[in-house]
Amino acid sequence: MTHKNARMTVLSVLLPASMLLLSLGQIGQYFSRHGIFAKLTARLNDNLSSTNIAIRDCSHNxxxxxxxxxxxxxxxxxxxxxxxxxxxxxxxxxxxxxxxxxxxxxxxxxxxxxxxxxxxxxxxxxxxxxxxxxxxxxxxxxxxxxxxxxxxxxxxxxxxxxxxxxxxxxxxxxxxxxxxxxxxxxxxxxxxxxxxxxxxxxxxxxxxxxxxxxxxxxxxxxxxxxxxxxxxxxxxxxxxxxxxxxxxxxxxxxxxxxxxxxxxxxxxxxxxxxxxxxxxxxxxxxxx
Missing domain, CATH: 2.60.120.620 (q2cbj1_9rhob like domain)
Incomplete structure (x- = not known):
């Protein structure tokens, strides 16, 4: 394989990967600006917390x-x-x-x-x-x-x-x-x-x-x-x-x-x- 062909092969791999990372970064920024990550995390923590408390709380009448x-x-x-x-x-x-x-x-x-x-x-x-x-x-x-x-x-x-x-x-x-x-x-x-x-x-x-x-x-x-x-x-x-x-x-x-x-x-x-x-x-x- 020539040096030129090798460069083209690397670029053909890196370019789509870079575009994917850029897209994921933009999606992450959007989620972050609108507080979506925080809401999802809070909801998950609430669910885990309520389940954990319900099981581990031994008090009962x-x-x-x-x-x-x-x-x-x-x-x-x-x-x-x-x-x-x-x-x-x-x-x-x-x-x-x-x-x-x-x-x-x-x-x-x-x-x-x-x-x-x-x-x-x-x-x-x-x-x-x-x-x-x-x-x-x-x-x-x-x-x-x-x-x-x-x-x-x-x-x-x-x-x-x-x-x-x-x-x-x-x-x-x-x-x-x-x-x-x-x-x-x-x-x-x-x-x-x-x-x-x-x-x-x-x-x-x-x-x-x-x-x-x-x-x-x-x-x-x-x-x-x-x-x-x-x-x-x-x-x-x-x-x-x-x-x-x-x-x-x-x-x-x-x-x-x-x-x-x-x-x-x-x-x-x-x-x-x-x-x-x-x-x-x-x-x-x-x-x-």
């Missing part, structure tokens, strides 16, 4: 309806904020897998006993941290050092969970600060409703008695037999109960089931307040 004192069962009206509900549903929408049950200390899939799908939430998620704090505050004086990871569960048509108790016959283990295993079990349970676009799917406690026949039917009621407690799915609300006696043994009266969904979809949220077997269940915790 809810009301408690006492359904039973012996055993302890509360209805938590509006326990989870709508922004928290939407966040949890969004981050887990592609994470669901067949739900498992504990049999002989092992977590296994048994669709004859439980037909649903489950998804876990990372403990570092901001909503997870907020809800952990909210549950600890609700439990109060009962040992509340830690909570299990949030556990979403989805029931389609025909989905159900047979009678079971959240207290486990074989304690699980966490790792202590010194690296040694630390056995624990579940004390307080919250089951919240994130999607109530269904019929059926009530949470049923056959051994919880005393709910009056004129109970708030849109939230909870007696069963059709006149005995037991039925809690109905309502988005954002929840039911809370204590699964263990104060000596750390399981309370068999808290056996419960998820009744079959007859249409639509129910998405719930399991939250478990755990207690360590090396620390009194009620009263001061070690080191405090």
């Amino acid at each position: 809810y009301t408690i309806n006492i359904m039973s004192l012996n055993p302890v069962v509360f209805y938590l009206d509006n326990f989870i904020k709508e922004s928290e509900v939407q966040h949890l549903l969004e981050i887990t929408k592609n994470e669901f897998d067949d739900s498992r049950v504990f049999l002989n200390g092992q977590a296994v899939v048994d669709k004859s006993y439980r037909s649903s799908q489950s998804a876990l939430v990372d403990i570092d998620d901001p909503v997870s941290q907020c809800l952990s704090q909210r549950l600890k505050a609700l439990v109060g004086n009962v040992q509340h050092e830690d909570t299990e990871r949030l556990h979403l569960v989805k029931y389609g048509v025909g989905g159900y969970f047979n009678l079971h108790n959240d207290w486990l016959t074989r304690p699980l283990e966490a790792t202590g600060k010194d690296g040694s295993p630390r056995p624990y079990n579940r004390a307080g349970s919250v089951f919240a409703y994130l999607d109530d676009s269904c019929t059926g799917g009530e949470t049923y406690f056959p051994e919880v008695q005393g709910v009056p026949d004129n109970a708030e039917g849109t939230k909870f009621s007696r069963s059709s037999t006149g005995k037991g407690l039925l809690v109905k799915p309502r988005r954002g609300s929840a039911v809370f109960w204590i699964s263990a006696h104060m000596n750390g043994t399981g309370d068999e009266r808290m056996v419960h089931a998820s009744l079959p969904v007859t249409s639509g979809t129910k998405v719930g949220l399991n939250m478990f307040s755990i207690y360590y077997l090396d620390t009194p269940l009620v009263g001061s915790m070690k080191g405090q």
